[in-house]
Amino acid sequence: MKKIVILCMLMLSIFGCSKGDDYLIMGTNATFPPFEYLGGRDGTSVVGFDVAIGEAIAKSLGKKLKIEDMDFDALVPALMSGKIDFAISGMTITDERKKNVDFSEAYYEAAQMVLIRKDDLSFLNITTKEDLGAQKKLGAQLGTTGSLVATDIAGDNPVTDLKSYELVVMELKNKKIDAIVIDREPAKAFMSKNDDIIELPMDFDAEYYGVAVKKGSTDLLNSINETIKNLVKTGEYQKYIEQHIQNYSAQ
Numbered sequence: 440m441k442k443i444v445i446l447c448m449l450m451l452s453i454f455g456c457s458k459g460d461d462y463l464i465m466g467t468n469a470t471f472p473p474f475e476y477l478g479g480r481d482g483t484s485v486v487g488f489d490v491a492i493g494e495a496i497a498k499s500l501g502k503k504l505k506i507e508d509m510d511f512d513a514l515v516p517a518l519m520s521g522k523i524d525f526a527i528s529g530m531t532i533t534d535e536r537k538k539n540v541d542f543s544e545a546y547y548e549a550a551q552m553v554l555i556r557k558d559d560l561s562f563l564n565i566t567t568k569e570d571l572g573a574q575k576k577l578g579a580q581l582g583t584t585g586s587l588v589a590t591d592i593a594g595d596n597p598v599t600d601l602k603s604y605e606l607v608v609m610e611l612k613n614k615k616i617d618a619i620v621i622d623r624e625p626a627k628a629f630m631s632k633n634d635d636i637i638e639l640p641m642d643f644d645a646e647y648y649g650v651a652v653k654k655g656s657t658d659l660l661n662s663i664n665e666t667i668k669n670l671v672k673t674g675e676y677q678k679y680i681e682q683h684i685q686n687y688s689a690q
């Protein structure tokens with residue numbers, strides 16, 4: 440009996456420990472096409488450009504990738520508590536976030552865009568950000584740079600912040616808000632699936648997406664940077680761009 444117990448404990452310690460080591464856990468918020476969204480054959484797998492990058496990172500370290508789909512504003516806390524190994528979620532590198540997590544080199548250049556309803560003719564009078572902020576109700580996703588930009592434009596007016604851009608798009612279509620501030624590629628992805636929303640042309644600063652890790656995870660960060668560099672060098676990165684970003688609207 441004693442031998443069996445010892446054997447069980449031994450097995451448990453071997454499998455218990457090695458199991459976690461076979462995987463790297465990527466945190467993401469799968470409501471941000473074409474970077475991460477639910478798709479695949481059954482429509483329930485997390486797919487997209489960022490997943491391809493995450494797979495490459497795990498592979499380069501000889502590990503399998505496990506994906507944790509969570510709210511966007513839960514990603515930084517999940518990194519800090521060690522619940523996930525890295526976050527790839529179209530996350531803009533900002534000084535504010537750098538206080539809590541470390542970022543890889545930038546892997547994608549982005550910018551904000553404004554979306555409105557196609558049939559909203561009142562926008563014919565809106566040509567500047569000042570007009571937009573003073574006259575229109577803006578919406579964005581909670582905890583994003585889009586929300587910060589919207590707040591900046593809105594001045595003293597309130598901004599509607601919701602848990603996902605999918606919900607914000609619904610809010611626009613249902614006429615609860617007048618305009619959305621959202622990253623350019625997801626904006627194009629939502630336009631490709633909703634022919635009743637269009638872009639309100641305006642200029643915004645460039646933003647850069649990075650892979651986030653827990654502060655001080657130097658080894659992991661170095662290999663993530665190495666992987667990104669290699670993907671670019673071998674042409675894989677360009678393939679991911681074509682496959683996941685340029686082809687998204689055609690799906």
Ligand code: GLN
Pocket residue numbers: 468471511528529530531532580582583584585622
């Ligand atoms: N790039 C934006 C940010 O970092 C939005 C990211 C997202 O909604 N997934 O805040």
